[in-house]
Amino acid sequence: MTYIIILIVSAVAQYFLPWWVIAPIAFAIGAWKSETALGAYAAAAGAIATLWVGYATFLNSANEGIMVQKIGGLFSENIKFLKNLPVTPTFFTIMTIIGSQVAGLSATAGYHFRQLFK
Amino acid sequence: MKLVKFIISLLAAAGLTYALNRPLGPVPALGRLFSPFEGFWQNGESKLDLPPTDLQLDGVQDEVNVVFDDNRVPHVFAKNDHDAYFTQGYLMARDRLWQMEFYTLAASGRLAEVVGERALELDRYSRRMGMADAAKKVYENGKTNKIFDEVLNAYAAGVNAYIKQLKYKNLPVEYKIIGYQPEEWSPYKTILMMMNMRNVLNGGSDDFRMSNALSKYGMEVVKDLFPNYPSNESPIIPVGTKWNFTPVPVPAVPAQTTATLSTSETVAFDVPQHSPEIGSNNWAVGGEKSATGLPILANDPHLQLTLPSIWYQMQLCTPTMNVYGACLPGAPGVVIGFNKDVAWGVTNVGSDVMDFYQIKFKDNTKKEYWYNDAWKPTSMRIEEFVVKGRPESLKDTVYSTHHGPIVYNAASDKNFNQNVPVGHAMRWVAHEKEGTDLMAFYYLNRAKNYDDYRKALTYYVAPAQNFVFASNQNDISITPNGKLPLKWKEQGKFIMDGSNPAHDWQGWIPVDQNPTVKNPPRGFVSSANQFSADPTYPYYLGWRFAPSERAIRINERLERMQKATVDSLRMLQNDNFNVEARRILPVLMKILNADSSETKNPAYQTLAKWNMKNDANEVGATIFERWVKELRYTVFDDEFPMKDLKAPMTYPSRNRMWDMVVKEPTAKWFDNVSTKNKQETLQDVVKQSFKASIDSLTQKLGPMNAETWAWNKVKSTDINHLGRLPGFGRQDIPNGGGAGIVNATTELNGPSWRMVVQLDKGWPKAYGLYPGGQSGNPASPFYDNMIDKWAKGELNELLFMKSKDEKSSRISGTVKISKK
Numbered sequence: 049m050t051y052i053i054i055l056i057v058s059a060v061a062q063y064f065l066p067w068w069v070i071a072p073i074a075f076a077i078g079a080w081k082s083e084t085a086l087g088a089y090a091a092a093a094g095a096i097a098t099l100w101v102g103y104a105t106f107l108n109s110a111n112e113g114i115m116v117q118k119i120g121g122l123f124s125e126n127i128k129f130l131k132n133l134p135v136t137p138t139f140f141t142i143m144t145i146i147g148s149q150v151a152g153l154s155a156t157a158g159y160h161f162r163q164l165f166k
Numbered sequence: 167m168k169l170v171k172f173i174i175s176l177l178a179a180a181g182l183t184y185a186l187n188r189p190l191g192p193v194p195a196l197g198r199l200f201s202p203f204e205g206f207w208q209n210g211e212s213k214l215d216l217p218p219t220d221l222q223l224d225g226v227q228d229e230v231n232v233v234f235d236d237n238r239v240p241h242v243f244a245k246n247d248h249d250a251y252f253t254q255g256y257l258m259a260r261d262r263l264w265q266m267e268f269y270t271l272a273a274s275g276r277l278a279e280v281v282g283e284r285a286l287e288l289d290r291y292s293r294r295m296g297m298a299d300a301a302k303k304v305y306e307n308g309k310t311n312k313i314f315d316e317v318l319n320a321y322a323a324g325v326n327a328y329i330k331q332l333k334y335k336n337l338p339v340e341y342k343i344i345g346y347q348p349e350e351w352s353p354y355k356t357i358l359m360m361m362n363m364r365n366v367l368n369g370g371s372d373d374f375r376m377s378n379a380l381s382k383y384g385m386e387v388v389k390d391l392f393p394n395y396p397s398n399e400s401p402i403i404p405v406g407t408k409w410n411f412t413p414v415p416v417p418a419v420p421a422q423t424t425a426t427l428s429t430s431e432t433v434a435f436d437v438p439q440h441s442p443e444i445g446s447n448n449w450a451v452g453g454e455k456s457a458t459g460l461p462i463l464a465n466d467p468h469l470q471l472t473l474p475s476i477w478y479q480m481q482l483c484t485p486t487m488n489v490y491g492a493c494l495p496g497a498p499g500v501v502i503g504f505n506k507d508v509a510w511g512v513t514n515v516g517s518d519v520m521d522f523y524q525i526k527f528k529d530n531t532k533k534e535y536w537y538n539d540a541w542k543p544t545s546m547r548i549e550e551f552v553v554k555g556r557p558e559s560l561k562d563t564v565y566s567t568h569h570g571p572i573v574y575n576a577a578s579d580k581n582f583n584q585n586v587p588v589g590h591a592m593r594w595v596a597h598e599k600e601g602t603d604l605m606a607f608y609y610l611n612r613a614k615n616y617d618d619y620r621k622a623l624t625y626y627v628a629p630a631q632n633f634v635f636a637s638n639q640n641d642i643s644i645t646p647n648g649k650l651p652l653k654w655k656e657q658g659k660f661i662m663d664g665s666n667p668a669h670d671w672q673g674w675i676p677v678d679q680n681p682t683v684k685n686p687p688r689g690f691v692s693s694a695n696q697f698s699a700d701p702t703y704p705y706y707l708g709w710r711f712a713p714s715e716r717a718i719r720i721n722e723r724l725e726r727m728q729k730a731t732v733d734s735l736r737m738l739q740n741d742n743f744n745v746e747a748r749r750i751l752p753v754l755m756k757i758l759n760a761d762s763s764e765t766k767n768p769a770y771q772t773l774a775k776w777n778m779k780n781d782a783n784e785v786g787a788t789i790f791e792r793w794v795k796e797l798r799y800t801v802f803d804d805e806f807p808m809k810d811l812k813a814p815m816t817y818p819s820r821n822r823m824w825d826m827v828v829k830e831p832t833a834k835w836f837d838n839v840s841t842k843n844k845q846e847t848l849q850d851v852v853k854q855s856f857k858a859s860i861d862s863l864t865q866k867l868g869p870m871n872a873e874t875w876a877w878n879k880v881k882s883t884d885i886n887h888l889g890r891l892p893g894f895g896r897q898d899i900p901n902g903g904g905a906g907i908v909n910a911t912t913e914l915n916g917p918s919w920r921m922v923v924q925l926d927k928g929w930p931k932a933y934g935l936y937p938g939g940q941s942g943n944p945a946s947p948f949y950d951n952m953i954d955k956w957a958k959g960e961l962n963e964l965l966f967m968k969s970k971d972e973k974s975s976r977i978s979g980t981v982k983i984s985k986k
Contacts, residue, residue, distance in 0.1 A: 062201070062203040062204075063203065066187075066198070066204065066334075067187075067197050067198050067201035067203060067204050067205070068183050068186075068187050068197060068198075071179060071180070071183040075179070085171075085175075100201070100202050103202040103203065103207075104202035104207050107202055107207045107208065107210050108207065108210065110210060110212045111210025111211060111212055111945055112212070114210065114944075114945045114946075114947075115206055115207065115209055115210040115339070115944070115945035116206075116207075116210075117893075118893050118894055118944045118945060119206050119339075119343075119893075120893070121892060121893020121894070122343065122891055122892055122893040122894065124893075125892035125893060126892075139200075142200060143200040143201075143202070146186060146196060146197055146200050146201075147200075147201070149182060150179070150182055150183050150186065150197065153175065153178050153179035153182055154179040154183070156175045156178075156179065157172065157175040157176040157178070157179040157180075159175075160168065160171045160172035160175045160176070161172055161176070163168050163171070163172070164168050164169065164172055
């Protein structure tokens with residue numbers, strides 16, 4: 049349930065608000081709904097991972113993957129080890145880590161916040 | 167315990183979010199950049215990416231219709247001029263905003279604000295050259311012309327209408343990557359864009375290199391090796407053309423024509439020299455030479471090739487004009503193009519319009535300098551630099567004399583552009599505050615005949631251009647045009663004496679006395695950046711123009727051409743014949759084959775069989791180009807070192823060198839002065855340089871083979887991203903050409919727009935393309951879609967519409983813009 053709510057609320061919110069809105073959303077819903085710290089983390093991280101990967105996949109296929117290739121070329125000129133990695137999976141992975149960690153940690157913090165009042 | 171857990175988890179979450187939301191050094195805010203809702207994923211484009219079919223904008227006065235064709239070129243149909251320029255600004259911003267702003271940041275010396283420390287020296291140089299200052303004055307002065315002011319403001323309003331509705335997620339991806347936001351546009355910024363062109367095309371000087379040569383070898387040698395007119399010229403205005411005017415008096419040549427360089431004077435260097443690659447071709451054939459009986463005009467301006475491209479195609483139609491052509495992102499109107507009745511194009515005039523004066527200061531405060539037997543006060547201005555990543559701004563003091571700014575004033579300065587002498591003032595035409603250049607294009611866009619063309623040219627200041635013209639009344643013409651200083655002979659060939667009033671620029675060549683020719687007997691006009699006119703022209707324009715080879719080739723082919731068609735002119739634009747090889751290769755080969763062992767060398771055999779064309783797959787071109795470079799280095803670098811830190815000079819021209827090889831084979835310059843007790847002859851240096859060329863090519867490419875030694879592999883044309891973002895350019899474009907070739911494609915420069923227009927009593931037929939695409943978005947299919955066709959030398963037929971309702975299978979979308 050936490051997973052679904054975070055997914056829907058943050059999808060709507062990110063259309064209007066900056067990307068970091070996923071942090072307060074995950075915090076609030078983590079505080080409201082989660083029963084364990086791990087559960088809070090997993091639901092929020094999973095929700096944002098699903099949402100970001102899903103939306104990015106849509107955008108990427110609409111663009112036939114040109115943008116991510118260009119960005120990949122740009123980054124790998126500066127960060128050499130990226131040169132040996134396939135661009136698209138690498139960039140999806142980096143994106144997933146960023147989104148899911150921010151959401152997951154925020155939801156965990158939300159859960160612990162709630163515990164203060166129990 | 168609960169509290170500790172909360173605080174730790176909160177810190178982790180907040181800390182990570184915060185860290186990902188702010189730039190770290192050169193790395194932009196990663197959270198925002200990677201978020202699919204805002205970041206680079208949003209910049210992916212699938213198809214044409216047109217504006218919504220019904221667009222409401224604050225600022226248009228009436229309904230505007232924009233038709234997009236299959237190459238994503240907008241055709242703007244407006245009911246008044248204001249709306250046309252407004253829409254032009256809006257659409258250019260939509261496609262090229264980042265690029266437009268980048269030019270203005272470069273010209274105004276503000277790149278360090280967005281990219282940090284590494285642009286600081288370049289910025290300092292731009293500020294000291296005073297381009298931002300000049301741009302302000304140009305606009306202040308120009309806005310007294312009501313039309314000029316209205317056009318610039320309408321354009322700026324259009325750009326701003328686009329900027330205003332931009333959200334982060336729609337920003338051009340370069341802003342996201344580098345991490346900054348676009349600023350408001352203004353007429354001043356359009357002028358800055360034009361300043362950028364003045365700098366690219368007129369911002370070079372050989373003065374102190376020449377002064378160094380003069381102080382080492384004396385006037386006799388300099389006159390001999392650096393003549394004021396080449397032996398093989400084919401000037402723009404055909405030899406024998408009458409000058410139909412009474413010349414104004416030219417200032418007398420003073421007794422002392424140069425500053426005296428003291429031995430302690432440090433001359434730090436590398437001002438871009440006059441760069442022949444940044445040349446261009448244009449020509450028009452008259453009706454008697456064309457298949458249709460009416461003129462055909464061609465133009466291909468050569469510039470450094472970048473993505474996004476320097477050009478943007480557009481059609482603008484209002485009750486006062488219907489014009490199509492190539493526009494500069496950041497500037498209103500069409501710069502190179504055509505309308506129903508006329509076509510025009512430009513190439514650069516290589517006249518000497520940047521001079522340096524040696525300045526004697528009273529003391530270290532630099533408050534006064536010696537001029538006309540008295541101390542004269544300098545003016546002072548403080549430039550402030552905001553540098554990304556630096557907590558406080560930096561300041562730089564710039565002193566100016568009546569000549570112009572002191573570009574560098576102390577030997578300890580870190581000179582970005584090292585070709586500028588220390589303690590020397592710059593006199594530069596780009597500082598002229600009459601800057602109604604855009605009005606020349608405004609009137610050309612509306613021109614109906616030759617007289618309109620002549621009138622339009624009077625508005626043009628700098629950078630001086632060879633304006634070629636053709637009309638459907640069967641007139642053709644060419645005019646090297648712009649504001650040109652009235653100089654005594656050789657004025658500014660060397661560093662001048664800033665205290666001597668006779669060394670000042672003392673006036674201008676009257677604009678109606680700029681060289682011009684209309685309907686010459688030979689039936690065509692042309693230019694390739696060579697000398698504007700032969701020495702019968704009563705004014706001195708400069709001593710070094712682009713080498714003549716392109717001009718010679720263009721003129722000899724046009725001379726022979728009968729029943730010319732669009733295709734014959736297109737093929738001339740792609741001509742790869744090497745005029746220099748025709749002239750000198752047989753001579754050099756004869757020297758080589760005096761030694762029979764050389765003739766067995768496979769490189770020799772390849773050259774002997776070479777068709778003298780710099781075609782993409784030719785190995786002969788690779789060897790010849792390398793050899794000529796090596797030979798010039800071998801002959802001259804010992805006496806005229808280009809890269810010497812203390813006193814750099816410049817080599818005599820290739821033309822001068824070939825004259826020497828043929829007519830003065832025993833000249834002392836062939837000897838290498840750094841080998842003691844050995845006297846090298848012409849034969850020695852020809853052989854040495856040939857061997858050195860083959861050795862270095864072999865070392866780099868492996869043993870000679872048709873694949874790896876092919877000219878296009880070695881020349882390797884790259885079209886890099888304007889901001890040098892790796893991965894955003896296109897490398898190793900397969901094509902032929904070269905610096906002295908009509909198809910002037912080199913490593914980084916080349917034909918930045920190719921156009922051929924066939925005039926017609928009814929409706930013209932036009933063809934053109936540029937190596938890029940209409941969209942500035944690297945993820946758009948229209949970012950670089952014209953490059954492959956360009957490399958093959960093909961052209962697109964341009965859709966020149968009569969009205970917005972014209973039917974065409976090439977129309978791919980329409981947009982109606984109305985008042986909000």
